[in-house]
Amino acid sequence: MITLTEVIEVERPVEACFRYVSDFRTTVEWDATAVAAQKLSPGPVGKGSHFSVVCKAGPTELTLDYCITEFTPWQSVVLEGTSRFFHVKDVITFDPLSQGRTRITYVAEFRFRYGLDLLARNTEAGMQKMGRASLRGLARALADGNPAPSASADTEQKDRKLATALACFTRYGHRRGRRKWLPMSSDMAGKHVLLTGANAGLGFATAVSLLEAGATLTVVIRDPAKLDTMQQAFEAETGRRADRVELADLSLLGDVNKLCQKLHQQGAPIDVLINNAGALFNDYATTSEGLERSVSLLLLSPWRLTEQLLPLLRRSTSPARVINVVSGGMYTQKLRCDELIMPDNNYDGTVAYARAKRALTVLTELWAQQWAEDNIVMNSMHPGWADTPGVQNALPGFRRVTKKVLRTPDEGADTVIWLARATEADKLTGKLFLDREPRTTHLRTRTREDEGERARLLKWLNETYNALEIEA
Numbered sequence: 044m045i046t047l048t049e050v051i052e053v054e055r056p057v058e059a060c061f062r063y064v065s066d067f068r069t070t071v072e073w074d075a076t077a078v079a080a081q082k083l084s085p086g087p088v089g090k091g092s093h094f095s096v097v098c099k100a101g102p103t104e105l106t107l108d109y110c111i112t113e114f115t116p117w118q119s120v121v122l123e124g125t126s127r128f129f130h131v132k133d134v135i136t137f138d139p140l141s142q143g144r145t146r147i148t149y150v151a152e153f154r155f156r157y158g159l160d161l162l163a164r165n166t167e168a169g170m171q172k173m174g175r176a177s178l179r180g181l182a183r184a185l186a187d188g189n190p191a192p193s194a195s196a197d198t199e200q201k202d203r204k205l206a207t208a209l210a211c212f213t214r215y216g217h218r219r220g221r222r223k224w225l226p227m228s229s230d231m232a233g234k235h236v237l238l239t240g241a242n243a244g245l246g247f248a249t250a251v252s253l254l255e256a257g258a259t260l261t262v263v264i265r266d267p268a269k270l271d272t273m274q275q276a277f278e279a280e281t282g283r284r285a286d287r288v289e290l291a292d293l294s295l296l297g298d299v300n301k302l303c304q305k306l307h308q309q310g311a312p313i314d315v316l317i318n319n320a321g322a323l324f325n326d327y328a329t330t331s332e333g334l335e336r337s338v339s340l341l342l343l344s345p346w347r348l349t350e351q352l353l354p355l356l357r358r359s360t361s362p363a364r365v366i367n368v369v370s371g372g373m374y375t376q377k378l379r380c381d382e383l384i385m386p387d388n389n390y391d392g393t394v395a396y397a398r399a400k401r402a403l404t405v406l407t408e409l410w411a412q413q414w415a416e417d418n419i420v421m422n423s424m425h426p427g428w429a430d431t432p433g434v435q436n437a438l439p440g441f442r443r444v445t446k447k448v449l450r451t452p453d454e455g456a457d458t459v460i461w462l463a464r465a466t467e468a469d470k471l472t473g474k475l476f477l478d479r480e481p482r483t484t485h486l487r488t489r490t491r492e493d494e495g496e497r498a499r500l501l502k503w504l505n506e507t508y509n510a511l512e513i514e515a
């Protein structure tokens with residue numbers, strides 16, 4: 044048997060350390076050998092949770108199946124891992140120190156199979172070195188001091204050519220990005236997040252991750268019939284339900300207004316607002332308020348919601364974050380305010396969708412400037428191409444052709460979660476992100492809007508809203 048023992052002290056409360064370390068999916072962020080990790084069992088992390096961790100082992104890779112065998116919140120966690128060659132028992136204990144610091148003691152006992160002990164003893168020095176490197180990695184991850192995000196030279200190069208930029212929208216873009224990601228150990232306990240469109244697709248994946256991270260979550264959905272199923276699914280995945288559910292058809296500005304009134308009455312400051320709800324409508328239709336529904340849901344609605352919630356965002360103690368979910372489709376369109384409402388006789392759902400998302404991207408930039416002094420960080424993100432109910436329903440042909448390269452909803456939602464959670468994600472404002480990096484907002488020079496059109500957008504939104512007949 045070989046035993047490795049390492050001790051680190053970190054400036055993080057014991058709860059945050061325990062939550063981060065006991066979720067073994069995080070090993071890829073700090074373990075010197077882990078290259079991939081996933082949770083295999085459903086439900087919240089606890090006794091009986093299973094993880095698969097792929098580790099580098101010399102020239103080859105080794106898969107370890109881990110199971111949590113003892114789980115005492117904030118005190119200790121024991122994991123037992125098996126691989127082809129050895130069994131390992133990790134005993135991790137957490138001791139609170141003064142001033143919110145924590146001591147983590149990590150003991151790993153390796154027992155080798157097939158009489159490999161002798162061979163293992165020859166590699167013991169190497170294993171000790173790896174153990175020390177892993178715990179240094181864990182200390183770095185928990186120090187949570189990542190620099191402000193920036194685009195790598197390789198990403199900037201990829202965004203210069205349409206084909207390579209589009210390749211980044213696929214699951215391979217996500218995999219490529221993932222290799223460079225820094226640890227995300229920040230805890231969301233005490234943070235209030237308002238998330239729209241939480242019952243399906245990217246919104247559902249975002250809600251699950253934020254509940255796991257301890258956020259106080261208010262979700263907005265439109266269909267009361269989906270409420271129970273959504274809450275049960277949250278509970279099955281995380282052991283928690285959304286703290287509050289509000290019902291609103293966000294394509295109706297009257298509903299948006301009522302929602303805001305209610306949130307103001309409740310009075311809870313909003314730390315993160317995620318404008319995620321959306322749909323691509325292939326057929327032309329207007330809402331009961333008389334507005335074409337794409338522009339209403341995808342542009343007027345997040346504009347009105349965000350502007351009205353400004354007082355609650357201002358009351359966040361750390362910089363509040365607004366995250367607008369846009370789309371790579373917007374790269375095809377140029378902002379022209381007069382073309383945002385498409386007429387029935389010339390309607391193209393994909394174009395209407397892309398124009399609204401382009402406008403929301405520009406609006407994010409305008410808001411970032413306008414609210415720079417308000418302690419509010421505004422960013423947009425696009426998820427690439429992800430296999431969600433939205434894509435399945437609206438773009439069946441596209442899905443058939445691209446199915447093999449589509450991202451999972453978790454992969455599509457990753458940057459939303461990172462923008463909401465990561466400490467460093469509030470160091471930039473007014474940017475468009477994909478895979479945790481700021482990206483260009485134009486792949487073609489012909490889509491660059493002129494200053495006059497940008498300046499018109501807010502006026503256009505106010506005029507369009509004022510012309511509607513909205514129920515008081």
Ligand SMILES: NC(=O)c1ccc[n+]([C@@H]2O[C@H](COP(=O)([O-])OP(=O)(O)OC[C@H]3O[C@@H](n4cnc5c(N)ncnc54)[C@H](OP(=O)(O)O)[C@@H]3O)[C@@H](O)[C@H]2O)c1
Pocket residue numbers: 239240241242243244245246263264265266269291292293294295318319320321322323340368369370371372425426427428429430431432433434455
């Ligand atoms: N998936 C992709 O590849 C992709 C690519 C680019 C951008 N996006 C954007 O990502 C966001 C999420 O899309 P998704 O793919 O996850 O779509 P999804 O699976 O269809 O989920 C959309 C969510 O928005 C809600 N929603 C739609 N219309 C609403 C309304 N009028 N009022 C309130 N909620 C409404 C839906 O509720 P119901 O279940 O009741 O309909 C659902 O919860 C959207 O903004 C979309 O434009 C997605």
